[in-house]
Amino acid sequence: MARFFKYKSVADLAAENARLxxxxxxxxxxxxxxxxxxxxxxxxxxxxCIHPMEGCDGEPDxxxxxxxxxxxxxxxxxxxxxxxxxxxAVTDDGRANPRQLWLMDKNKPAYARLVxxxxxxxxxxxxxxxxxxxxxxxxxxxxxxxxRPVIAALDPLLDPRTVADKSTGATVGSDYPLVTDxxxxxxxxxxxxxxxxxxxxxxxxxxxxxxxxxxxxxxxxARSRPGxxxxxxxxxxxxxxxIFQAIRAAAPGLILATRLNGYxxxxxxxxxxxxxxxxxxxxxxxxxxxLSAADPLVPDLAxxxxxxxxxxxxxxxxxxxxxxxxxxxxxxxxxFEYPPPDGYESPEHPLVGVxxxxxxxxxxxxxxPDLPIVGTGYSYLQEFLPHAGAANVRDGRVTFxxxxxxxxxxxxxxxxxxxxxxxxxxxxxxxxxxxxxxxxAKNHPFGQYPTGCPPFDKEAYGAVWKEVRGE
Ligand SMILES: Cc1cc2nc3c(=O)[nH]c(=O)nc-3n(C[C@H](O)[C@H](O)[C@H](O)COP(=O)(O)O)c2cc1C
Ligand code: SF4
Numbered sequence: 001m002a003r004f005f006k007y008k009s010v011a012d013l014a015a016e017n018a019r020l021x022x023x024x025x026x027x028x029x030x031x032x033x034x035x036x037x038x039x040x041x042x043x044x045x046x047x048x049c050i051h052p053m054e055g056c057d058g059e060p061d062x063x064x065x066x067x068x069x070x071x072x073x074x075x076x077x078x079x080x081x082x083x084x085x086x087x088x089a090v091t092d093d094g095r096a097n098p099r100q101l102w103l104m105d106k107n108k109p110a111y112a113r114l115v116x117x118x119x120x121x122x123x124x125x126x127x128x129x130x131x132x133x134x135x136x137x138x139x140x141x142x143x144x145x146x147x148r149p150v151i152a153a154l155d156p157l158l159d160p161r162t163v164a165d166k167s168t169g170a171t172v173g174s175d176y177p178l179v180t181d182x183x184x185x186x187x188x189x190x191x192x193x194x195x196x197x198x199x200x201x202x203x204x205x206x207x208x209x210x211x212x213x214x215x216x217x218x219x220x221x222a223r224s225r226p227g228x229x230x231x232x233x234x235x236x237x238x239x240x241x242x243i244f245q246a247i248r249a250a251a252p253g254l255i256l257a258t259r260l261n262g263y264x265x266x267x268x269x270x271x272x273x274x275x276x277x278x279x280x281x282x283x284x285x286x287x288x289x290x291l292s293a294a295d296p297l298v299p300d301l302a303x304x305x306x307x308x309x310x311x312x313x314x315x316x317x318x319x320x321x322x323x324x325x326x327x328x329x330x331x332x333x334x335x336f337e338y339p340p341p342d343g344y345e346s347p348e349h350p351l352v353g354v355x356x357x358x359x360x361x362x363x364x365x366x367x368x369p370d371l372p373i374v375g376t377g378y379s380y381l382q383e384f385l386p387h388a389g390a391a392n393v394r395d396g397r398v399t400f401x402x403x404x405x406x407x408x409x410x411x412x413x414x415x416x417x418x419x420x421x422x423x424x425x426x427x428x429x430x431x432x433x434x435x436x437x438x439x440x441a442k443n444h445p446f447g448q449y450p451t452g453c454p455p456f457d458k459e460a461y462g463a464v465w466k467e468v469r470g471e
Contacts, residue, residue, distance in 0.1 A: 003337060004337060004346070004349055004350055004351070005337050005350075005380075005382065005430075005431075007382075007384070010026045010028070010384055010387050013026065013351075013381070013384055014026055016351060017351065020349055020351060020352060020355075022351060022352060022355035023355060023358070023359065024351065024354065024355055024358065024388060025388065025391035025392065025395060025397075026384065026387040026388055026390075026391050027387055027390040027391040027394055028387065028390075029390060029394070030386055030390045030417065030421075031390075032047065032390050032393040032394045033046060033047045033048065033386065033389055033390050033393060033401065033417075034046050034047075035047065035393075036131065037372060037399050037400065038372075039082075039133060039205075039255060039317055039318050039372050040205075040255045040317035040318070041255075042131075042133060042204065042255065043130075043131050044081045044082060044131055044132075044133050044400075045081040045128070045131030045132065046079075046080070046081045046414065047081075047389070047393050047399065047400050047401055048079070048080035048081060048082065048389075048400070048401055048403065048414050049080055049081075049082035049083075049084055049320070049374045049400040049401065049402040049403070050075050050078065050080045050082070050083050050084060050402075050403060050404075050407045050411075051084055051320070051374075051376065051402045051403060051404040051407070052084045052085060052086045052087060052137040052207070052259065052320075053086055053404055053405075053407070053408060054086045054087050054096075054100065054101075054439070054451070055067055055068055055071050055086065055450055055451055055452060056097055056099045056100065056438070056439055056448045056449065056450050056451050057071075057099055057450035057451075058099045058100060058101045058102070059099075060098060060099070060446060061102075061104075061106075061107060062089065062092075062095075062100075062101055062102025062103065062104060062107055063101075063107040063110040063111075064101060064110055064111065064113075064114050065099070065450075067450050067452070067460060068101070068114065069113070069114060069117055070460065071411075071452070072085070072114055072117060072118040072121075073117050073118065073121040074121070074411040074412070075118065075407065075411055076117070076118035076119060076120070076121035076122040076125075076132075076134075077121035077122060077124065077125040077126070077411070077412065077415075078125075078407065078411040078412045078413065078414055078415060079125065079126050079412065079413075079414030079415040079417075079418065080403070080407070080414050081131055081132050081133065082132075082133045082135075082374070082400055083118060083132070083133070083134045083135070084135055084137065084207065084259075084320065084374070084402070085134065085135055085136040085137060085203065086101065086136075086137055087100060087101070087137045087139040087141075087209065088100070088101040088102065088103050088136050088137060088138060088139065088194070088198075089101065089102040089139055089140065089141070090102075090138050090139065090140055090187065090190040090191050090193075090194040091140065091187070091190045092147075093145055093147060093148065093150070094139065094140030094141050094142070094145050094150070094187075094190075094215065095141060095145065095146060095147075096139070096141040096144050096145065096146055096214075097146050097439075097442075097447065097448040098146060098446055098447040098448055099446055099447070099448040099450070100141075103136070103194050103197050103198060103201075104197070105197065108197055108200065108201050111197070111198075111201040112201040112202060114201075115134060115201055115202035115203060116202070118134055119132065119134065119202075125412075125415060126415070133204045133205060133255070133318075134202075134203055134204055135203055135204055135205035135206060135207055135255070135257055135318075136198045136203045136205075136206055136207065137206075137207040137209050137259060138191055138194055138195060138198070138206050138207060138208055138209060139209040139214055139215075140187055140190070140214065140215040140216070141214050141215065142213075142214045142215030142216075142217075142218050143158065143162050143172070143213070143214075143215075143218060144162075144163075144213070144214060144327065146163075146166070146447075147165075147166050147167070148165045148166060148167065148168075149162050149163065149164075149165065149172050149176070150179045150215060151172055151176060151177075151178055151179060151218075152178065152179055152184075152215060152218040152219045152222050152225060152229070152230075153178065153218060153219070153221070153222035153223075153224055153225040153230060153286075153287045154172070154173075154174065154176070154178070154224065154286075154287075155218075155285075155286060155287050155288075156286060157266055157267045157279050157281065157285070157328075158213070158267060158325075158328060159172040159173050159176075160172075160173070161267060161327070161328065178225065181227045181228045181229055184219075184229055184239055185239075185242075187215075187239070187243075188239070188242045188243050188246045189246070191208065191243045191246065191247060192243070192246035192247050192249070192250040192251075193250070194206075195247040195250060195251050195254060196247075196250040196251045198251070198254070199251040199253065199254040203254070204254075204255055205254060205255035205256065205257045205317075205318060206247065206251075206254055206255075206256065206257065207257040207258055207259050207320065208240060208243055208244060208247070208256070208257075208258050209258070209259050210240060210258055210259065210260045210261065211259045211260055211261040211322035212261065212322060212324070212325055212326055212333065213261075213264060213325040213327075213328070216239065216240050216243075217260075217261050217264070217289060218287070219236055219239055219240070220236050220237065220240070220261075220289040220303075220307070221236070221264060221287045221288040221289035221290075221291075222236055222287055223236070223286065223287055224286050224287055225287075233303060233306070233307075237307055237310065240258075240311075241310075241314060244256060244311065244314040244315060244316065245314065248314075248315050255317050255318065256314075256315050256316045256317060256318075257316065257317065257318035257319065257320070258311060258316055258318075258319055258320070259319075259320040259321075259322050260304065260307070260308070260319055260320070260321060260322065261289055261290060261304075261321075261322050261323060261324070262290055262299065262301060262304050262321045262322070262323055262360035262361070262363075262364060263289070263290035263291065263299035263301070263304070263323050263324070263332075263356075263360060264288045264289045264290055264291060264324065264325060265288075265291070265296070265297070265323070265324045265325065265328075265329050265332045266278055266279060266281055266285055266288065266291075266296045266297065266328070266329070267279045267325070267328035267329055268328065268329040268331070268344060268347065269344070270343070270344035271344070274344060274345045275344060275345045275347055276329070276331060276339075276343070276344030276345060276346065276347035277344075277347060278297060281296060283295075284296065289303065289304070290303065290304045299356075299360060301360065301363050301364070304364065305363070305364060305367045308364055308367065308368060308371070309367070309368065312368060312371055317371070317372070318371075318372050318374070319364070319371060319372070319373050319374070320373075320374035320376070320402060321357075321360060321361040321364055321373060321374065321375060321376060322376055323356065323357060323360065323376070323377075326436070327342070330342075330343045330433075330436065331343070331344075331346045331347065331348065331350070331353055332353060332356070333376075334379075334404070334405070334431070334433075334436070335350035335351070335353035335354050335357075335377060335380040335431070336350060336380070336431040336432075336433050337350065337380075337430060337431040337432065338431065338432045338433050339433060340433040340436035340437055340440065341433075341436075341437045341440055342440055343433070343436075350380050350431075351380070353377065353380070354377045354378075354380050354381065354388075356377075357375065357376050357377025358375060358377060358388075358392060358397060358398075361373055361374075361375040361376065361397065361398050362375075362392070362395075362397035362398065365396065365397055365398055365399065366396075366397075369396065371399075372399040372400060373398050373399050373400070374398065374399070374400040374401075374402040375389075375392060375397070375398035375400070375401060375402055376402050376404070378401055378402065378403050378404075378406065379403060379404055379405040379406040379429050379431060380431050382406075382428045382429065382430065382431075383422065383423045383425055383428050385401075385403065385406060385423075386417055386422075386423070389401030405429040405431065405435060405453070406428070406429045408429065408435055408452055408453040408456075408457065409427055409428060409429035409430075409453045409455070409456040409457070410423060410424060410427040410428060410429070410456065427456045428456075429453070429456070430455070432455060434453070434454045434455060434465060435451050435452060435453055435454075436451075437468070438450065438451035438452070438454070438461070438464065438465070438468060439451045441468045449464060449467075449468055450464060452464075
């Protein structure tokens with residue numbers, strides 16, 4: 001198995017960058033990361049964002065569980081000034097797993113506790129929380145809903161990989177019914193209702209999730225879908241537009257945000273030698289977002305850039321750029337050193353994947369210099385992620401530096417940086433993918449194992465990891 005990450009210094013990484021012919025940038029001056037930024041009406045105290053990351057540890061009724069509370073205390077205390085709360089379903093049928101969060105009227109007090117504890121931890125460790133933004137990602141999982149796939153548009157490459165309907169056993173293919181326009185319209189109320197609840201329990205923003213090939217992302221690329229919500233650009237963006245408008249009406253003070261795929265890509269599979277390779281395809285993909293018509297392995301940002309501008313006009317004030325589909329090609333979304341169990345060895349140097357993230361976010365930021373953009377792809381850089389973040393913020397390539405797995409391994413990295421000028425080297429995410437492996441582990445009485453960072457958060461996940469591995 002090829003291993004890539006052998007870098008002992010920024011100079012090593014810069015040399016690799018030159019060798020690979022990519023555009024990673026590094027800076028030792030971290031001051032751009034400490035500068036405040038403005039999101040809608042709010043001042044945000046620094047340029048660090050914790051990405052949305054599901055712990056798959058909610059209660060069956062959708063409330064946060066004890067591990068969920070623990071995670072947001074740790075994230076709140078960590079020092080990042082944007083905490084982007086994880087995927088939270090707007091309906092039971094839209095949950096990706098039986099432990100995914102699901103905010104409802106009857107579990108509001110538990111969510112109010114989650115917000116209060118995150119903010120209290122922030123105050124305790126960092127002083128003021130007036131400049132902390134805490135949001136919640138609202139989702140419908142579409143084809144990845146665990147009870148039954150909700151399919152917006154058929155996809156010849158993804159359909160055979162999609163888990164069958166649990167109750168009927170129906171598999172996704174040409175005779176599987178598409179979700180109807182009327183059913184889609186009803187989701188508008190689900191999003192608006194959940195957004196209003198999110199505002200009432202104290203979240204500062206909601207993210208209308210349009211990434212990772214869940215429902216609203218699939219609709220963005222649903223060129224083959226007939227009716228009001230498929231075909232041309234206007235139709236494919238219609239449901240999200242209706243949702244943004246409904247949320248603005250239902251919760252006027254709430255900041256609108258979105259996590260948007262810049263590029264979907266197509267599925268990859270594992271070759272006999274373990275390496276990843278794109279599924280066989282001919283020319284243009286039938287459906288998909290941000291893909292070049294000539295070659296779906298090449299991004300085309302024309303529509304994503306147009307859509308970000310339209311969303312800004314609809315009142316969206318914060319955009320987090322993601323890539324790919326975690327089930328179909330994990331290397332796009334989460335450049336890794338060790339693959340997840342349902343994955344493959346990285347088919348490209350993972351730094352090329354990091355560079356793809358940075359370039360796509362930079363192109364969108366360049367198109368809208370005044371709109372705060374959050375970038376992704378930093379955890380692969382391990383202890384050098386602050387150097388890349390500082391250079392990207394300095395150069396206006398992003399407004400906020402988003403950290404995913406790195407925050408599971410070392411949630412207090414911003415405080416470490418403040419106190420010592422560097423990360424704690426004993427707790428840096430090494431992109432081992434154990435967290436993704438736990439997400440894929442379902443053989444649990446609740447139908448889903450919780451996830452976190454077994455190597456660097458043994459206290460909470462050491463035993464869980466042993467159980468999943470059958471040790
Ligand atoms: C355990 C785990 C859970 C995740 N859950 C979510 C989620 O709820 N919503 C989302 O948009 N992305 C989710 N992601 C993706 C991350 O937000 C992030 O995009 C990805 O890990 C790449 O960033 P990184 O390289 O800093 O880890 C998850 C990732 C992991 C590892
Ligand atoms: S398990 Fe921990 S070290 Fe491994 S990828 Fe996840 S966060 Fe990083």
